[in-house]
Amino acid sequence: MFTNRYVRTIILSRVFLQLGVWIRNFAVLLYVTDITNNDPTYVSLISVVEFAPIFLFAIIGGTFADRWKPKRTMVWSDFLSAISVIAVLLALVMGEWYALLIGTLISASLSQFSQPSAMKLYKKHVAGDKLQSVMALSQSLIGIFTIVGPIIGVFVFIQFGIQVSLLLTFLFFLTSAIILSFLPRDTDDVKTDQAGSFMSEMKAGISYVWSNRSLRTLGATFAASGLAAGMIQPLMIFITIENLGQDKAFMQWFLMTNGAAMLIGGAFIMTVAKKVKPQVLLAVGLLVSAICTIAVGASKILVLSFALQALSGLFYPCVQVGIQTLLMKNTEAAYMGRVGGAITPIFMGMMVVGMSISGYLKDLSSLFAVYVLSGCLLIIGAWLLVPIMKEKQEKQTRAQSL
Template structure:
């Protein structure tokens, strides 16, 4: 099965393009994090605002982007998305050089908006060109390879920003988006379905929601993922303060925690490709969420780098298993004509949780403590795990 998959042209191109984009995203994230912290004297509210601006477009546009992915020709959509991202960031560089430094926030917003119209097309290409029995393996390989850039992306992003500054970081991002667009020109062009040609977007939304509400597993999964992202959203902007306040290190040391998390994701992706069929999916989902809750709580208590690093490594393994299982479930059991709008709907609801958490993060930390915020997040993620016991999945 693996040899057949590796000869699949669409799988190779889409996966490689996604990896290039992952590298660009990590370079962007690290550069913007350090730039904003230097600009605002480590203000946690400003750092959490950066996360909100990154996720707000997902809330506003992922549903529309998913619906349009079911209508538009996916190859053209993916290429145009990368080209527009490159052009928008190039314009931001020119604006910053002209003295408008705060336009960096605009770069985050625009880049995230464009992504909502291009990334659902990758799922459409996978659904059409990868046999169903190879879907889980394909997603496992993609997750394992993407985790490599979780390891090296923060390191490279930190080095570029530290040595060359914000302009070099954004310039590299432009180059990577252009490379991704060029690679995707080799994808096959597919005649788009015409089933939606005479249907309005509103009617398409209604059919998508009806499909979602009629499926118990999708309903439970949406609620569970929303709670999960609410908990993770609360702590996501505050990870750098674990490094500074709990471990007593410089903010740049966060790259090593990201690297350990990515190493865990790579190991988890490899293990998932080999072992996930041996697990009962319902138990794995619920247990995985509960283990993440325990790891979040333990990370907040730790004051030793080695222990914190071990926790991040284990969290990466668990996250990889959950990612592969959930994505494979959605890919296999969602009808092709709904794959875009279902992904968009789930993203919208899930990111609502992330935004709610991120928007509260800085304020909660200012008025309570870092330890309290992490304990609150742990409790929310544990509640998500308990709720996901209602899932009735089947990996067969």
């Protein structure tokens, strides 16, 4: 994979981008909690400015990514993110700490333009049989930063403060933009002067998703798994306190165990990617996650809970890699940005819905009941994939008989 110039360059740029994002996120979180005396309203606003752009700009960014040249889009997105950090730093020096939230919103919004462009370059310049391995590599990178990102972010802020944290974020974002500038020039077959209007192209992208059975099915699976993830995400602290009798700080060890297992799982998928079909990978990941979710809700044994967290982390990359690979294989290059922009918000939207009702459901029933419901939703997500698996099998059978 690393012999491919596009993969090598994009992954390296993403290393620096992830460093900047994690340092910025924890610097903003810790600084805002300090300056507002742990005001929950302002703390919650941090999550809003990080997630809101996915709803507001995913389909818009995806549509523009299909209209614009991908290399140029990625370079300018990272460069403008770097400039926004400097603007926030200057505002902070003048005492306007609210600029931290605005700057985070701007940077998160720009990423909705950059990410679809990277997928377009992978679609065009990575061989079909290597796509799944590339997606596994990307997932492994996320796994690494799930472990080390919080450690780096907290360390930098505590040791050097908010201004140095933002300056490092600026440098990392700028480095990412510079690395991406070494990609080959965008080819002329990328249309920059589209005949159709922006709105007509955005509608065409949504229609494309709706008319494609595989993409419709993935959207439904996204909805089920997003709702399932959201329902249990706020409740992990209650697993730690109520089921296992630990204090809330102990939860970090669960998260680190899960993140380390994700890294190992992603590395393993890279070695077997060519042998396993993405729809099978996704279904297995969802089923194992369902079993682990239900078992975690029931477990009151510390060692067992750790083992379940590790097992869930090992198979979680199957879900992400399977979904991303299916999206790329079932989408034409011209619609890559719009398809990602239309489907990704489904997961995030349902996850937010799940998070908003999880506490109510726990009070209405029990912690274990919510985890069982979450596991059942994951099973439904896997069941929804059956038509795709049958369709792929029938096509393969017909191809072999010819």
